[in-house]
Amino acid sequence: MNRYFYYCVTIVSMLNLMMFVPYLLIQDRYTGAISSMLLAALIGTTMAFLFTFVMKAFPGKGVPEIFAMYFPKWVTAPLMFFLGCMYFISASIVLNGFAVLINRFLNPDTSSIVVLSLLSLACVYGATRSTLTNIFIVEMGLILNVPLILMILFKSYRNSNLDWDAMLTIAQYWRNPPKLNSYAAAVYLFTGYSGYAIFNRLNPPNFRLRYRWLIPLVCCFIMVTSFFVPIGFHGTEAVASYLYVWSVTADSMTMEYGFLERVVFIFLLLYLNLSLVYTANVWHIAMEFFKSCLPKAKPQIDPERTPLSNWVIACILGLFTVVTSYLLDEKQDLRLATNWLILRVCVEVISVLFLFVLSIGAGGKKQST
Structure with missing residues (x-):
């Protein structure tokens, strides 16, 4: 089960390569991005380690069940609904961004709303699957796509067009103090562990998470590369002129493998696969949080039949995503993503520290018994 935890960490860190995270960091490249990334690596790794302690203290339980052990329904329901909204927004931002990218680079003749509607339908179906099925989907998505993505990333460092002097010039601004926007963007790369707020239900009582040193290693590599x-x-x-900077960067690279010449088309297709897997996965997590607010809610890892509530909640999430995309333009999407990242920093610290305190109490109870 160790690999499933690292699948969640990997997919979150790698997917943000194509979203607003690099753009927000690059905007502050002279005014605190470097120190923000250093601070994010320290605090993000600490939060991840604390959360793994929580997982060990409550094996087989998700965050809704942990809260239900200590608080009544009228307290936990609003909190679970709020956390469900936080997860839902993160996936919707990703899906909406990729609909725009597909419309701009792959199929400019089709409306981005049509593309987003088709992507939402696929993600709705994936989100309604069981928790066990969703973690298997993440595994298959990473196995099929990540090796090619890593090959492209490593080849980018060997590209003759890469100007190392420009990179070293920016690195000299590490003394500038961190900025909130940059820190919020950078630390999000380390938050893949939060998927186990629901997937911890899959862990057996004797579960032990190993190789935790992989968390800062993988996330820092993606952060520095992005x-x-x-x-x-x-x-x-010129790097600050692009919103989806990595799509333009991929278009600057070529490969000499027969018909595989322009990297941007391969790169976008690979990340399209990851975005669908990520959105379906995160919508499933949000759905489980929303379901925990219902009366007599009972978590099921792999039910024989898909509950009707899964379809209702997932369809509402997909419809809300499409409607929101129709009402907001790209600048408003960027502003929404930035504000959400800042809010998520506060929610993450409070949630993880609070769960950590509960886990210490749970560990004390186990020792006393």
């Missing part, structure tokens, strides 16, 4: 490689390709000034 920030410095675009600067090396586009320069210290």
